[in-house]
Amino acid sequence: EADILIATGIAAAVPTALAGAADWSEGEIGQQRVGAVHAVLNSAALVLYAGSLVARARGSRARGRGLAYAALGLASSSAGIGGHLAYHQAAGASHAATAARTLSHDWIDLGPLDDLPDGRPVLRVSDDSDRPASLCVIRRGDQAHVLVDSCSHLGGPLHQGKLTDVGGKQCLVCPWHGGTFVLADGHAVRGPAVASATVLQTRVAGGRLQAKVPERHDV
Numbered sequence: 001e002a003d004i005l006i007a008t009g010i011a012a013a014v015p016t017a018l019a020g021a022a023d024w025s026e027g028e029i030g031q032q033r034v035g036a037v038h039a040v041l042n043s044a045a046l047v048l049y050a051g052s053l054v055a056r057a058r059g060s061r062a063r064g065r066g067l068a069y070a071a072l073g074l075a076s077s078s079a080g081i082g083g084h085l086a087y088h089q090a091a092g093a094s095h096a097a098t099a100a101r102t103l104s105h106d107w108i109d110l111g112p113l114d115d116l117p118d119g120r121p122v123l124r125v126s127d128d129s130d131r132p133a134s135l136c137v138i139r140r141g142d143q144a145h146v147l148v149d150s151c152s153h154l155g156g157p158l159h160q161g162k163l164t165d166v167g168g169k170q171c172l173v174c175p176w177h178g179g180t181f182v183l184a185d186g187h188a189v190r191g192p193a194v195a196s197a198t199v200l201q202t203r204v205a206g207g208r209l210q211a212k213v214p215e216r217h218d219v
């Protein structure tokens, strides 16, 4: 029976690895690093399980059992890393990252800076008809912070959130569950959000605020 289970597990690993590779190819740099370790450990576990199957087929049950236990140890470590990837790094689960992927990588015009209220988040929708983008804009004097409006946790509308100070850093509190993000870099300083908010680069050109999604943002 153990032989059948191991063989089934090995067969199931193939589509699982393909799905993982597809997620990995779309991941951020930090996610890809952790994902690579996850893949290496899983591959090593797979080799050990295959070795276990061969040993069992040759009648060496004890050797087969030893290899299977070693494989289980590696697979368990890898599962922990996979959990970190899925939960803390929100691979495939960050609403902000998902929304950011739909945005244009060109500069997005957000209108005259002077039209924005000072120190209060507002919603701006880019007029790029192919890729409309909902962005949360917070003007502070002659500068502005621009974030993807969708909260990384469950997609709450960040422009309806409140500004607050956490440890001397200006932060935005999501109106839905209180996830709190540093305006400067999007870092989540209070849960339930664990993935960062997506912060866009900004510039003011001819008095107009423009924003741009970073090519790749580390997590």
Ligand code: FES
Pocket (backbone or CB within 6 Å): 151, 152, 153, 154, 155, 156, 174, 175, 176, 177, 178, 179, 191, 192, 193
């Ligand atoms: S949707 Fe923002 S904290 Fe839950």
